[in-house]
Amino acid sequence: MLDIALLGCGGSMPIPNRFLTSLLIKYKGRKILIDCGEGTQVSMKILKWGFKSIDIICITHRHGDHILGLPGLLSTIGNSGRTKPITIIGPRGIEAIIKGLKLAVPNIPFQVEIIEDPKGLLGVKVSSEGMKVKKTIHEESYNDDFVISTLELDHSVPCIGYSFYIPRRPKFNIDKAISNEVPKELWKKLQSGEVVIYEGKSFEPKMVLGKERKGIKLSYIMDTRPIDTISGFIRNSDLFICEGTYGDDEDLEKAIKNKHMIFREAAQLAYEGDVDELLITHFSPAMDEPELYIENAKKIFYNTNIGHDRLIKSISFKDE
Numbered sequence: 001m002l003d004i005a006l007l008g009c010g011g012s013m014p015i016p017n018r019f020l021t022s023l024l025i026k027y028k029g030r031k032i033l034i035d036c037g038e039g040t041q042v043s044m045k046i047l048k049w050g051f052k053s054i055d056i057i058c059i060t061h062r063h064g065d066h067i068l069g070l071p072g073l074l075s076t077i078g079n080s081g082r083t084k085p086i087t088i089i090g091p092r093g094i095e096a097i098i099k100g101l102k103l104a105v106p107n108i109p110f111q112v113e114i115i116e117d118p119k120g121l122l123g124v125k126v127s128s129e130g131m132k133v134k135k136t137i138h139e140e141s142y143n144d145d146f147v148i149s150t151l152e153l154d155h156s157v158p159c160i161g162y163s164f165y166i167p168r169r170p171k172f173n174i175d176k177a178i179s180n181e182v183p184k185e186l187w188k189k190l191q192s193g194e195v196v197i198y199e200g201k202s203f204e205p206k207m208v209l210g211k212e213r214k215g216i217k218l219s220y221i222m223d224t225r226p227i228d229t230i231s232g233f234i235r236n237s238d239l240f241i242c243e244g245t246y247g248d249d250e251d252l253e254k255a256i257k258n259k260h261m262i263f264r265e266a267a268q269l270a271y272e273g274d275v276d277e278l279l280i281t282h283f284s285p286a287m288d289e290p291e292l293y294i295e296n297a298k299k300i301f302y303n304t305n306i307g308h309d310r311l312i313k314s315i316s317f318k319d320e
């Protein structure tokens with residue numbers, strides 16, 4: 001099961017009852033944070049999800065409403081007793097930004113490892129010790145607990161979207177293992193996704209595994225105009241979290257000028273991407289009640305919901 005919490009749903013500036021953009025993902029007791037606007041720590045404290053177990057921080061872009069909560073958060077994580085490294089992933093220029101922000105917190109007791117403008121896929125292993133990020137070239141690697149993908153977006157500064165995929169291993173197929181003459185002592189390793197060389201012969205997981213099973217996919221797209229590549233990137237997501245800075249169709253011109261989206265455009269992407277659910281967030285401070293505009297999205301993609309601070313959702317593997 002994957003748990004997510006919208007820590008803040010605001011864009012540009014915080015307003016009463018709405019902090020700035022941030023999302024927290026919890027899986028197997030470890031956490032990934034996406035963006036870190038002002039108010040992130042307050043929402044985490046209210047939820048009581050804890051700070052020490054954040055292993056990865058993904059940043060979409062350098063605008064203040066997405067990163068200015070970061071120095072304080074790093075300080076708090078340090079004060080929680082963490083000494084293991086944290087990985088920060090972000091677009092072009094993120095390394096210089098993080099180095100600048102760290103000037104405010106020069107004595108944090110852990111190393112910050114930066115992955116700037118990743119190309120290809122990032123594999124993540126999860127253990128009780130934390131999440132470890134490594135490069136992977138496999139679309140579905142059963143040795144990885146997570147696969148993180150990124151997509152370059154269309155904003156006023158370098159900006160990337162994120163997709164998080166949890167592969168689901170196929171079931172062990174004993175008849176297949178026997179017919180492929182796989183030694184019994186190799187079954188467990190092959191089932192876990194390892195390739196094994198045994199007595200001069202190579203044995204692969206597909207020799208003991210049944211049909212493919214759908215994993216869990218979460219996609220996160222902020223601060224962009226709708227572009228052609230998004231629908232393929234988010235395709236078949238269980239949950240698609242998307243910016244909707246403006247709710248009213250009449251604000252389209254403003255959205256184009258500021259390189260953001262209106263609700264209708266987010267819904268069109270959800271429809272084209274064949275996702276299960278759309279969750280809209282990143283609201284303009286001028287929009288006090290985004291719920292008033294939900295029909296602009298629902299008439300295009302019915303399973304649309306409006307985000308609010310500290311909204312929690314859980315995503316499970318689907319039954320076959």
